[in-house]
Structures are given as C-alpha cells and as structure tokens.
Amino acid sequence: MKKIIPAVIILIIGFAVWYLSGGTGTETDIEKLSVHYIDVGQGDSIYITSGGEGMLIDCGESGDTDSVISYLDNMGVTKINYVVGTHPHSDHMGGMSKIIEHYDIGEVIVPHIHDSDTPTTKYYEKFLTACSVKGLSLTEAELGRKIEVGDAELKIIAPVSEDYSNANNYSVGFIMHHGDNSFIFTGDAEELAENEMIESGSLEDIDVYKAGHHGSDTSSSEDFLNIIKPDYAVISCGEGNSYGHPNDITIENLSKFTDKIYRTDIVGTVVFTSDGKELTVTEEKAQ
Numbered sequence: 001m002k003k004i005i006p007a008v009i010i011l012i013i014g015f016a017v018w019y020l021s022g023g024t025g026t027e028t029d030i031e032k033l034s035v036h037y038i039d040v041g042q043g044d045s046i047y048i049t050s051g052g053e054g055m056l057i058d059c060g061e062s063g064d065t066d067s068v069i070s071y072l073d074n075m076g077v078t079k080i081n082y083v084v085g086t087h088p089h090s091d092h093m094g095g096m097s098k099i100i101e102h103y104d105i106g107e108v109i110v111p112h113i114h115d116s117d118t119p120t121t122k123y124y125e126k127f128l129t130a131c132s133v134k135g136l137s138l139t140e141a142e143l144g145r146k147i148e149v150g151d152a153e154l155k156i157i158a159p160v161s162e163d164y165s166n167a168n169n170y171s172v173g174f175i176m177h178h179g180d181n182s183f184i185f186t187g188d189a190e191e192l193a194e195n196e197m198i199e200s201g202s203l204e205d206i207d208v209y210k211a212g213h214h215g216s217d218t219s220s221s222e223d224f225l226n227i228i229k230p231d232y233a234v235i236s237c238g239e240g241n242s243y244g245h246p247n248d249i250t251i252e253n254l255s256k257f258t259d260k261i262y263r264t265d266i267v268g269t270v271v272f273t274s275d276g277k278e279l280t281v282t283e284e285k286a287q
C-alpha cells in the first residue's frame, strides 16, 4: 500500500502537466504547410512552405522557370531556404541559374555525382556559375539527413548509392511529415532506385505521392506502391508530351490505391494544404 500511494500521486501530477501543456490539442498550434506542384509543362517544380520558410525542389526547363518565378513572386517569396536540384536534367534544373540569381538562397542541395558524370551542358554550367557568383557552395544530399521547413520535417531517402549509369537514379528523394500528413518526392528515380529505397527500409505508408518520372512506367513499381500505399497522387507532365507520360500502366497501378490522381497537364498547378490533420487540394483548372 505504501508503494501504491506515491505511484498514484506521480500519475496524477503527470496527467496534470500533460493536460496543462495542451494535452492532445497541439495540432492547433502547428504552422500550416502548403505544397505547390507548379505546372511547368513537361518537367518538375515543387514549392514547399511552412512558417515563412520555403524549399524549392526543381524548376522545370529554362523557359518554364519564368512562370515558376512569377508564381513565387506572386506569393511574396523573396528568400528560399533550400533549393534542391534532384538530378541534372534540363526538365528539372533547366532554369536553376535564374532561381539562384532571383532569390535570396539559403542552401543548394544536389546529389553526389560521380566525377565522370558531372554534366557539361550549358544550363548546368550557368547554374554552377550563378552559385559561385553568389558565394553559394553546393551541398551533396546526405542519406538520412533531416531538414525542417517551418513545421514540416523532411528526411532525405535517396539516392542510396553513389554511382548510376542512368542520371534519373541520382534523383534526391524526400519523405516529409507535417503533423498526421506525409508526402514523398522521388524526382525521376526509376525502379532500380525505388528498390534501393525499399531495401534501405526508409519507406512507409504515405498520404501524397508525386509520381516518379512524370508517371512513366520506369517508376512507380508495384513493390514500391505496395509499401507507400498513396491516398493521393500528383503527376507532373506536359500536355501531349512526346514521351507518352503518364503511362497507362502507371495510372492503372495508382488507381488500385486511389482515385485522387491530379495531373498538371490537365488541371495545371495543384496545391495541397495541411493543418497537421486535414489535407485540402486546390486545382488551377477544373477537371
């Protein structure tokens, strides 16, 4: 009996502290998150913002980067805390030099690329020059690194290896949590890189999936989808693109998990907003 009474008192005090500190109601204090899948035609550009901080993942082709800049300017963005170039292809990093020149930039994250694979394309050289003019060094994506953007928590899940024959597989990938909601971004990572993510044990059930490689059948493998089980999917691709993206098989496989599939070629820019509990979706054009 003597031992039970102190235990009860500790429990009561513990409950009182928990209750006074807000109990389970902490979600109401969370800074909202918005995720903008910006329509850049055949390419990718995603802007994540919470609590006044922001991350831009890719910027589309050089010509389409102008519309990303006007979109962000309209939002009042002047500083971007993190700029991520998922991999050196022009539909992801074509106008990255313009982004670097136009905004106050915190950190630039790119994948570690084998020396012999360092691109010598003009847009990439312009990007490197823009960074050095601004005194920005490039940070290589480090597997497992955690990054906070306001109240959103991101973790780098790819690339897992250091040497790929296909540049798509270098894509920097993230899982992001915001309260109860989760998102995954895998750039153009193909099945080989998806399998590495599976083997590394970093995948989990996810709410919102940005379909890998513009909905190509080289990505969104069944094994991958069976783990992430998306409730929503976003496909970033251009109307009438010559690659046939998204692939019918990908749409069919995604449809096994969700009928909430948003295509930028049909609905334009798609915005997800999270308050930590509920997710709301806004489309630029009605389906």
Ligand SMILES: [Zn+2]
Binding pocket: 043, 044, 089, 091, 092, 188, 213, 214
């Ligand atoms: Zn691409």
